[in-house]
Amino acid sequence: MEQTTIRFTLNDRPITHAAMPYRTLLEVLRDDLGLTGSKEGCGTGDCGACTLLLDGKPVTSCLVLAAEADGRKVTTVEGLAKDGKLTPVQVAFIRYGGLQCGICTSGFIVAAHALLESNKTPSEADVRAAIGGNLCRCTGYDKIVRAILAAAYDEGELVDESASMPVMEKPLFTEGPM
Amino acid sequence: MHKFAYYAPQTVKEAARILSKNGPNSKLLAGGTDLLVQIKEHVKGPAPDYVVSVKNIRELHDVKFSARAGLTIGAGATISETLATKGVQEHFPAIADGTAIIGSLQIQNIATIGGNLCNAAPSADSAPPLIAYGATALIAGPRATRTVALEDFFTGPGKTVLKPGELLVSIHVPTPPARSGCQYVRHTPRAQMDIAMVGVASFITLDRKGRVADARIVLGAVAPTPIRARQAEDSLRGQEPTADALRAAGDIAAREESPIGDVRGSAGYRRYMTSVLVQRTAQAALKQAMR
Ligand code: FES
Numbered sequence: 284m285e286q287t288t289i290r291f292t293l294n295d296r297p298i299t300h301a302a303m304p305y306r307t308l309l310e311v312l313r314d315d316l317g318l319t320g321s322k323e324g325c326g327t328g329d330c331g332a333c334t335l336l337l338d339g340k341p342v343t344s345c346l347v348l349a350a351e352a353d354g355r356k357v358t359t360v361e362g363l364a365k366d367g368k369l370t371p372v373q374v375a376f377i378r379y380g381g382l383q384c385g386i387c388t389s390g391f392i393v394a395a396h397a398l399l400e401s402n403k404t405p406s407e408a409d410v411r412a413a414i415g416g417n418l419c420r421c422t423g424y425d426k427i428v429r430a431i432l433a434a435a436y437d438e439g440e441l442v443d444e445s446a447s448m449p450v451m452e453k454p455l456f457t458e459g460p461m
Numbered sequence: 462m463h464k465f466a467y468y469a470p471q472t473v474k475e476a477a478r479i480l481s482k483n484g485p486n487s488k489l490l491a492g493g494t495d496l497l498v499q500i501k502e503h504v505k506g507p508a509p510d511y512v513v514s515v516k517n518i519r520e521l522h523d524v525k526f527s528a529r530a531g532l533t534i535g536a537g538a539t540i541s542e543t544l545a546t547k548g549v550q551e552h553f554p555a556i557a558d559g560t561a562i563i564g565s566l567q568i569q570n571i572a573t574i575g576g577n578l579c580n581a582a583p584s585a586d587s588a589p590p591l592i593a594y595g596a597t598a599l600i601a602g603p604r605a606t607r608t609v610a611l612e613d614f615f616t617g618p619g620k621t622v623l624k625p626g627e628l629l630v631s632i633h634v635p636t637p638p639a640r641s642g643c644q645y646v647r648h649t650p651r652a653q654m655d656i657a658m659v660g661v662a663s664f665i666t667l668d669r670k671g672r673v674a675d676a677r678i679v680l681g682a683v684a685p686t687p688i689r690a691r692q693a694e695d696s697l698r699g700q701e702p703t704a705d706a707l708r709a710a711g712d713i714a715a716r717e718e719s720p721i722g723d724v725r726g727s728a729g730y731r732r733y734m735t736s737v738l739v740q741r742t743a744q745a746a747l748k749q750a751m752r
């Protein structure tokens with residue numbers, strides 16, 4: 284069986300890579316290209332831990348053959364921060380405690396980025412719908428939702444990683460669970 | 462994962478040729494969200510040795526709409542691409558009802574409606590609304606093409622009329638006539654990432670006097686394939702669409718199905734919910750039709 288040659292843009296850089304045709308994009312990124320930010324939780328499209336952006340849209344990379352990425356633009360969690368500076372979504376996850384064990388985190392962060400690219404003023408329901416394909420066994424989701432909303436409505440303070448932690452006295456938004 | 466060879470032909474003809482040459486040992490790959498899970502988990506029979514990707518076949522990715530010609534959905538167009546096409550949400554709201562709930566956003570960005578149909582799960586959410594709108598399927602083989610009504614496309618769980626070497630090219634949906642409406646609702650315990658226990662699409666066209674000129678009621682997940690509830694439809698034709706008439710139609714529809722009982726719900730519960738959902742979707746369709 285022959286390898287297929289895949290040419291694609293990975294985190295803004297052109298890449299040419301040869302891989303067996305039955306390997307997933309997730310496997311190739313993690314095992315061949317050293318980008319282990321995307322995680323494999325289930326391998327069957329259920330958990331969202333492997334979420335990355337394909338031509339700007341969030342997809343579960345465990346269900347995308349690497350060969351299918353030929354000619355396309357792939358952005359992983361590693362490609363979000365520019366010049367070593369975390370994005371507001373990433374800072375908000377840290378600041379609001381949107382993670383514990385971390386296995387789900389890159390998937391949530393990529394999904395949140397995609398949401399905020401297309402919707403600058405999401406409601407809590409919009410946020411919950413956008414992360415409907417991401418599972419987290421640790422946080423109970425509340426802090427993740429708060430972090431994403433905080434990033435959406437941030438007025439600049441989330442760029443500064445050294446700012447103090449917010450005191451969470453009451454929920455940011457009061458729409459409640461869907 | 463099971464090892465397979467991979468082809469990415471440029472044309473439908475070429476794809477059909479590869480599929481017919483390799484027989485049941487080959488599988489067409491559209492979004493892959495069902496196929497790759499089946500290969501990884503060894504469900505639905507032996508994994509294929511040849512996978513034929515539709516990625517490079519231009520015409521399979523087109524979604525076109527005009528009020529006159531109707532909607533044509535290329536079998537390789539993603540759910541997201543289909544829903545983003547101008548006119549789809551406005552003229553075919555039930556297609557959005559049935560596809561914006563498939564998997565997650567991540568899945569909708571890769572999965573295709575063509576794949577959802579060819580996978581032929583009795584619970585496929587895109588099937589009932591498309592059948593209710595009167596969709597047809599364009600099929601290509603190595604030598605010829607043919608068209609079948611989508612309601613005749615399914616032959617059993619995981620089975621369709623596609624013969625070895627044939628592939629689905631596109632789905633065509635006529636623009637509904639004036640005074641029409643259609644809604645699809647599925648019943649699941651969870652809002653996202655779930656599979657229908659019952660799914661019902663009701664399409665209704667009214668005449669000038671407000672009576673039912675045409676009705677198509679399609680039930681999903683309650684028989685080996687999506688089915689039309691033809692007796693329920695007949696009971697409505699020519700009638701005033703009163704609450705009583707809709708209730709009667711719901712009860713008739715519940716008797717036309719052959720549901721199984723499983724972890725998602727008992728057969729009796731499925732029948733009960735069918736009756737409820739026929740009434741609800743028909744009410745919503747009427748509302749649209751009277752706008
Ligand atoms: S690893 Fe891809 S969705 Fe779970």
Ligand code: FES
Pocket residue numbers: 381382383384385386387388418419420421422
């Ligand atoms: S932080 Fe552990 S699964 Fe989400």
